[in-house]
Amino acid sequence: MVEWFDDLKVGMRFKSAALTVSKDDIIRFATEYDPQPYHLDDEAAKKTMLGGLAASGWHTAAIAMRLATDARPFGPHPLLGAGVDDLRWLLPVRPGDTLYLEGVVTELVPSRSKPQGIARVKWTAYNQKGEAVYTFNPIAIVPSRPK
Amino acid sequence: MVEWFDDLKVGMRFKSAALTVSKDDIIRFATEYDPQPYHLDDEAAKKTMLGGLAASGWHTAAIAMRLATDARPFGPHPLLGAGVDDLRWLLPVRPGDTLYLEGVVTELVPSRSKPQGIARVKWTAYNQKGEAVYTFNPIAIVPSRPK
Numbered sequence: 162m163v164e165w166f167d168d169l170k171v172g173m174r175f176k177s178a179a180l181t182v183s184k185d186d187i188i189r190f191a192t193e194y195d196p197q198p199y200h201l202d203d204e205a206a207k208k209t210m211l212g213g214l215a216a217s218g219w220h221t222a223a224i225a226m227r228l229a230t231d232a233r234p235f236g237p238h239p240l241l242g243a244g245v246d247d248l249r250w251l252l253p254v255r256p257g258d259t260l261y262l263e264g265v266v267t268e269l270v271p272s273r274s275k276p277q278g279i280a281r282v283k284w285t286a287y288n289q290k291g292e293a294v295y296t297f298n299p300i301a302i303v304p305s306r307p308k
Numbered sequence: 309m310v311e312w313f314d315d316l317k318v319g320m321r322f323k324s325a326a327l328t329v330s331k332d333d334i335i336r337f338a339t340e341y342d343p344q345p346y347h348l349d350d351e352a353a354k355k356t357m358l359g360g361l362a363a364s365g366w367h368t369a370a371i372a373m374r375l376a377t378d379a380r381p382f383g384p385h386p387l388l389g390a391g392v393d394d395l396r397w398l399l400p401v402r403p404g405d406t407l408y409l410e411g412v413v414t415e416l417v418p419s420r421s422k423p424q425g426i427a428r429v430k431w432t433a434y435n436q437k438g439e440a441v442y443t444f445n446p447i448a449i450v451p452s453r454p455k
Contacts, residue, residue: 190370193370193374194370194371194373194374195370195373195374195377196374196377197377197386197387198386199386199388209386210388210449211388217370217373218389219366219369219370219373220370222366222369223337223340223341223342223364223366223367223370224341226341226342226364226366227340227341227342227343230342230343230344239344239345239346239356240344241346241356241357241358242365242397243396243397244394244395244396244397245392245395246393246394246395247391247393248391248392248393248395249390249391250389250390250391302357
């Protein structure tokens with residue numbers, strides 16, 4: 162069981178629960194944070210490069226964060242990130258899509274000065290067809306086991 | 309005035325309007341997308357590395373997207389991103405903070421096959437004290453002027 166930075170190993174895998182995104186969710190998020198035609202209106206969205214209503218990429222990112230927190234990759238420790246690399250939106254997320262997240266530990270760097278380390282987990286969100294729709298690699302700070 | 313990819317120049321700068329983040333906003337976003345103690349409860353947040361209630365980093369990211377859409381860096385064209393590099397949370401965003409965004413065009417790569425290009429804008433969000441709190445560099449697709 163993962164409890165501290167020391168318990169993580171490169172190659173360790175995580176899988177989240179699933180979450181379904183409704184059309185109402187997509188429009189509500191976009192109205193507040195990303196009010197563009199792709200995300201607000203079926204007819205207007207059809208005329209865009211996305212070819213129909215799709216979630217804001219930042220909505221997908223927020224949902225993925227929710228799935229990651231629920232997956233508890235660092236056991237009792239919350240997720241705290243200094244940043245994210247390689248954030249990519251791979252496919253549109255459509256109304257009714259059900260997303261889940263898989264993660265793999267790619268790098269572990271203990272701090273030289275603090276009782277913690279940087280854990281890199283490459284997370285990928287998949288839809289109900291098993292298509293990868295989104296990926297991101299946060300810089301997570303995880304406490305080390307007290308000596 | 310920027311209307312098409314061809315009108316953008318490296319070094320061109322943008323500045324957004326400002327937006328104030330309330331405690332209620334922070335808790336509402338976090339409850340749905342990032343339910344961790346830093347973002348939900350004053351007393352619990354004081355005991356964390358963030359030293360008090362702070363917005364979810366993904367909330368800051370969503371607010372920055374809203375500010376970027378309002379800044380209309382690509383004139384009439386909406387913002388469409390394939391991904392983001394160098395996303396970094398630099399300082400906590402606190403209840404009552406007022407954020408604005410500045411952007412600078414860092415790279416412009418015309419597509420070889422499509423009438424469009426990739427515009428890289430390095431965006432930085434500042435608070436009311438002028439402190440940089442967040443930065444990100446999206447991969448934006450912008451249509452070229454029809455020939």
